[in-house]
Amino acid sequence: MANTILFMEDIFVTFDGFKALNKLNFSVDYGELRCVIGPNGAGKTTLLDVVTGKIRPDSGSVIFKETTHLDRMEQEEIANAGIGRKFQTPTIYENLTVRDNLELSAKQDKTVKSMLFGGMSGSLGAKVNETIEIIGLAGKQSWRAGLLAHGEKQWLEIGMVVVQDPDLLLVDEPVAGMTESETENTADLLKHIAEERSVLVIEHDMNFVREIAKRVTVLHEGAVICEGSIDYVHADAQVIELYLGRG
Ligand code: ADP
Ligand code: MG
Numbered sequence: 001m002a003n004t005i006l007f008m009e010d011i012f013v014t015f016d017g018f019k020a021l022n023k024l025n026f027s028v029d030y031g032e033l034r035c036v037i038g039p040n041g042a043g044k045t046t047l048l049d050v051v052t053g054k055i056r057p058d059s060g061s062v063i064f065k066e067t068t069h070l071d072r073m074e075q076e077e078i079a080n081a082g083i084g085r086k087f088q089t090p091t092i093y094e095n096l097t098v099r100d101n102l103e104l105s106a107k108q109d110k111t112v113k114s115m116l117f118g119g120m121s122g123s124l125g126a127k128v129n130e131t132i133e134i135i136g137l138a139g140k141q142s143w144r145a146g147l148l149a150h151g152e153k154q155w156l157e158i159g160m161v162v163v164q165d166p167d168l169l170l171v172d173e174p175v176a177g178m179t180e181s182e183t184e185n186t187a188d189l190l191k192h193i194a195e196e197r198s199v200l201v202i203e204h205d206m207n208f209v210r211e212i213a214k215r216v217t218v219l220h221e222g223a224v225i226c227e228g229s230i231d232y233v234h235a236d237a238q239v240i241e242l243y244l245g246r247g
Pocket of ligand 1: 015047
């Protein structure tokens with residue numbers, strides 16, 4: 001487990017008797033960019049909800065960095081432990097500038113790391129500058145966020161999580177509703193972000209998944225049914241039948 005940043009073992013989550021996660025076993029390595037795919041209702045978002053503490057599993061363990069038991073922690077503690085999540089629905093402040101959105105988010109970072117090295121002064125500005133560059137919005141930092149295009153808003157939101165410097169970034173369907181060129185930029189962005197941290201992406205767009213992931217996990221009815229390279233997963237008979245075959 002020494003190489004494992006996130007380890008989930010025998011996770012069960014039940015909603016009114018329905019098993020959304022059904023003995024899920026799943027792990028992510030340090031420095032990995034992993035994609036999770038699977039049909040609607042497979043349990044992908046529930047998986048993220050369990051990691052972030054939004055949902056507590058009925059049973060099973062979720063371990064971060066070998067020793068931190070997330071399944072016993074509150075959402076805020078989990079965020080402070082170094083797990084950041086970009087939600088599907090927008091959470092930016094439309095009336096504030098791009099830069100203000102990032103600064104606000106950076107100031108909410110209460111991790112020990114930021115208290116030791118960050119403070120509230122010069123390095124916060126430097127961190128915001130660096131993040132604006134990474135998300136490609138340097139030229140629009142004084143724009144009102146509400147004026148950004150759909151794709152740009154998504155990048156800003158990714159930036160608002162990245163500026164808090166999580167060790168594991170969770171992203172749910174980042175390219176939904178994006179144009180082809182926005183999707184390509186998002187692939188580059190996530191690959192860049194993954195150079196310094198672990199990233200877990202849930203996504204339907206198979207071209208996008210092919211572009212970014214070395215390893216892909218296929219979820220079906222709350223459990224992992226296949227895991228490997230995109231080519232390996234694409235050639236799996238069960239995956240073709242249950243998921244890919246539907247076009
Ligand atoms: P996915 O993200 O893979 O599409 P979800 O994790 O959102 O799937 O949902 C898995 C299953 O659990 C679905 O059948 C969904 O309807 C159900 N579910 C998810 N959240 C809840 C909830 N809060 N209450 C009841 N059922 C839920
Ligand atoms: Mg979902």
